[in-house]
Amino acid sequence: MRPIRHLPVAPPAPASCTSAVDDSVLAFADEAIDVRDDAGEALLQVGDIAKVSGKTVRAIHHYEEVGLLQPHARSKGRYRLYDQAAVNRVRWIGKLHDLGLSLSQIQEIVRTWEAAxxxxxxxxxxxxxxxxxxxxxxxxxxxxxxxxxxxxxxxxxxxxxxxxxxxxxxxxxxxxxxxxxxxxxxxxxxxxxxxxxxxxxxxxxxxxx
Amino acid sequence: MRPIRHLPVAPPAPASCTSAVDDSVLAFADEAIDVRDDAGEALLQVGDIAKVSGKTVRAIHHYEEVGLLQPHARSKGRYRLYDQAAVNRVRWIGKLHDLGLSLSQIQEIVRTWEAAxxxxxxxxxxxxxxxxxxxxxxxxxxxxxxxxxxxxxxxxxxxxxxxxxxxxxxxxxxxxxxxxxxxxxxxxxxxxxxxxxxxxxxxxxxxxx
DNA sequence: GGTAACCCTCACGCATACGTGAGGGTCAGG
DNA sequence: CCTGACCCTCACGTATGCGTGAGGGTTACC
Incomplete structure (x- = not known):
C-alpha cells in the first residue's frame, strides 16, 4: 500500500476547489485566451493548468509521460493546449494521489475504465x-x-x-x-x-x- | 513536508501496543532469554525487537545506521543486544514516522533533545x-x-x-x-x-x- | 559435532514523482 | 524587430527507507 500524501503547507490550489469547473479557471484563462476549439471552448496552456490545479508544469508533463493526460491539441508552435476537462483530470489525479494511490495505480484505474x-x-x-x-x-x-x-x-x-x-x-x-x-x-x-x-x-x- | 505514511495492511505490530512496555515483550523474549544486563533486565536480540515492534531486522539496522538507536551491548559473537528501552524507541520512531516525519527529522529531534x-x-x-x-x-x-x-x-x-x-x-x-x-x-x-x-x-x- | 535458526558486515539496488538544467523555439505587445 | 514571458524536448539527478543478496560466523540444542 502506498503512503498517503501529506497536504502541502502552501495553498495547494487557488481557494475555490469545490465545483468541478469554476470561474477561477476562466479568470486565469483570460490571460491567455488565444485559442479556442471547435466548440468555442477556451483552451489553456500548460502553465494555466498548473496554476489552476496547484501542480507544477513539470508535474503536468509527467502525467502526460505516464499516459494520464493528453492535451486536446497543439498550437502551431507545438504548445500543448488543454480543454477544461483537463483541469478536472488533473485535480482528479491529485485527489487520488492524496488518497495514497500511485500514478501507476491511477493508470490502472483509467485502463480499467476505458476497457470496460x-x-x-x-x-x-x-x-x-x-x-x-x-x-x-x-x-x-x-x-x-x-x-x-x-x-x-x-x-x-x-x-x-x-x-x-x-x-x-x-x-x-x-x-x-x-x-x-x-x-x-x-x-x-x-x-x-x-x-x-x-x-x-x-x-x-x-x-x- | 513529508508525506504521512499509510498504515500497512498487514498487522503492523502484535495486538497490544498500548502500554509502554507490555508483557508481550517478555512473551517474545522468553524464546531467547539468554543474556541479562547488570540490572537483571532481559536483553533482546534484533529479531526480537523486530517482532515486537513490527519492523524488519533490516529496518532496525537502518535506524542504527542513521544514529537513531544503539544496542545496549553486544554478545561475545557481536550480536546486538537491546534493553527494553529500545522497544520504546523503535515504536516511538514508528509513530513519528507515521506522523510524516522523516528519519532525519527524527534525528533532529533527538539531537535537540540531547543538546538541551x-x-x-x-x-x-x-x-x-x-x-x-x-x-x-x-x-x-x-x-x-x-x-x-x-x-x-x-x-x-x-x-x-x-x-x-x-x-x-x-x-x-x-x-x-x-x-x-x-x-x-x-x-x-x-x-x-x-x-x-x-x-x-x-x-x-x-x-x- | 552436527544442524537449524539466527546474526554480522558490506554494499549495490530500487521505486516514486518529479526537480533541474541545457539548448533552443514561440507568442504577443510595443 | 525586439523583448519578456512562456513553452518544447531531452535526459540525468535526487531523496527516502529500506530490500536483497553475498559470504560467512554464532548459538543452542540434540
Whole structure:
C-alpha cells in the first residue's frame, strides 16, 4: 500500500476547489485566451493548468509521460493546449494521489475504465475501487486520530515539566522524574525520547566500557 | 513536508501496543532469554525487537545506521543486544514516522533533545515540535475526511449507474448521461474519469487529424 | 559435532514523482 | 524587430527507507 500524501503547507490550489469547473479557471484563462476549439471552448496552456490545479508544469508533463493526460491539441508552435476537462483530470489525479494511490495505480484505474465493455460495468468496477479506498482512508483517519490523541496526551504531559520541574534539572534525570501523575504511564511519545541510545534507564555503564 | 505514511495492511505490530512496555515483550523474549544486563533486565536480540515492534531486522539496522538507536551491548559473537528501552524507541520512531516525519527529522529531534541545557528547556522544545505536528495532523485528518466524503458521494453517484443505466450503454456515452440527479454536479472523482485524454466532451476531432 | 535458526558486515539496488538544467523555439505587445 | 514571458524536448539527478543478496560466523540444542 502506498503512503498517503501529506497536504502541502502552501495553498495547494487557488481557494475555490469545490465545483468541478469554476470561474477561477476562466479568470486565469483570460490571460491567455488565444485559442479556442471547435466548440468555442477556451483552451489553456500548460502553465494555466498548473496554476489552476496547484501542480507544477513539470508535474503536468509527467502525467502526460505516464499516459494520464493528453492535451486536446497543439498550437502551431507545438504548445500543448488543454480543454477544461483537463483541469478536472488533473485535480482528479491529485485527489487520488492524496488518497495514497500511485500514478501507476491511477493508470490502472483509467485502463480499467476505458476497457470496460459497458458503462454500468465500468461504473461498478469504479465503485469497488472507491469502496476499498474508502475503507483504507477511514482506517488511515482512525490511525491518525489515534496519533493525534497521543500527541495531545504528550503535550499535556510535557506541560507539567514546565511548571513543576526544577529548571536546573538535566535531561538525563528525566528517567527518574517523579513530578508526574503516577496513575497513568508516561506517553510513548515521551518515553521514546530517553533510552534507545543503549544506556539503560536504571543501571548503566560497566557493560560496554 | 513529508508525506504521512499509510498504515500497512498487514498487522503492523502484535495486538497490544498500548502500554509502554507490555508483557508481550517478555512473551517474545522468553524464546531467547539468554543474556541479562547488570540490572537483571532481559536483553533482546534484533529479531526480537523486530517482532515486537513490527519492523524488519533490516529496518532496525537502518535506524542504527542513521544514529537513531544503539544496542545496549553486544554478545561475545557481536550480536546486538537491546534493553527494553529500545522497544520504546523503535515504536516511538514508528509513530513519528507515521506522523510524516522523516528519519532525519527524527534525528533532529533527538539531537535537540540531547543538546538541551536543562530538562524543562528540552521539554518545552519537544512540546513545540509536538504542537506543530498536532496541527499538521489535524489538517491532514481534515483533508482525508474531506476526501472520504468525496468518496462516499462518488460511490452514491455510481450506485445509480447500476440501477438506471442501460447495460448496453458504452462508457463514452457517460458524458451525455442524464440519469442522475441534476440538482447536484457530478463528483470530481467521477468527472475526472472521462476527459483528460484530449477528447473534449462536446465536439471532437478536426483539430488534430 | 552436527544442524537449524539466527546474526554480522558490506554494499549495490530500487521505486516514486518529479526537480533541474541545457539548448533552443514561440507568442504577443510595443 | 525586439523583448519578456512562456513553452518544447531531452535526459540525468535526487531523496527516502529500506530490500536483497553475498559470504560467512554464532548459538543452542540434540
Amino acid at each position: 465493455p459497458s458503462a454500468p460495468d465500468a461504473m461498478s468496477r469504479m465503485r469497488a475501487v472507491y469502496q476499498q479506498k474508502l475503507e483504507e482512508t477511514r482506517a488511515q483517519i482512525a490511525h491518525l486520530a489515534s496519533l493525534e490523541r497521543e500527541l495531545e496526551a504528550s503535550i499535556g504531559y510535557l506541560d507539567d515539566c514546565d511548571t513543576v520541574c526544577d529548571p536546573a534539572e538535566l535531561v538525563r534525570a528525566c528517567t527518574n522524574c517523579n513530578h508526574h501523575d503516577k496513575s497513568r504511564p508516561e506517553p510513548e511519545l515521551v518515553s521514546g525520547l530517553h533510552g534507545g541510545n543503549g544506556r539503560a534507564a536504571a543501571v548503566r555503564a560497566r557493560v560496554t566500557p | 541545557p536543562s530538562a524543562p528547556d528540552a521539554m518545552s522544545r519537544m512540546r513545540a515540535v509536538y504542537q506543530q505536528k498536532l496541527e499538521e495532523t489535524r489538517a491532514q485528518i481534515a483533508h482525508l475526511a474531506s476526501l472520504e466524503r468525496e468518496l462516499e458521494a462518488s460511490i452514491g453517484y455510481l450506485d445509480d449507474c447500476d440501477t438506471v443505466c442501460d447495460p448496453a450503454e458504452l462508457v463514452r456515452a457517460c458524458t451525455n448521461c442524464n440519469h442522475h440527479d441534476k440538482s447536484r454536479p457530478e463528483p470530481e472523482l467521477v468527472s475526472g474519469l472521462h476527459g483528460g485524454n484530449g477528447r473534449a466532451a462536446a465536439v471532437r476531432a478536426r483539430v488534430t487529424p
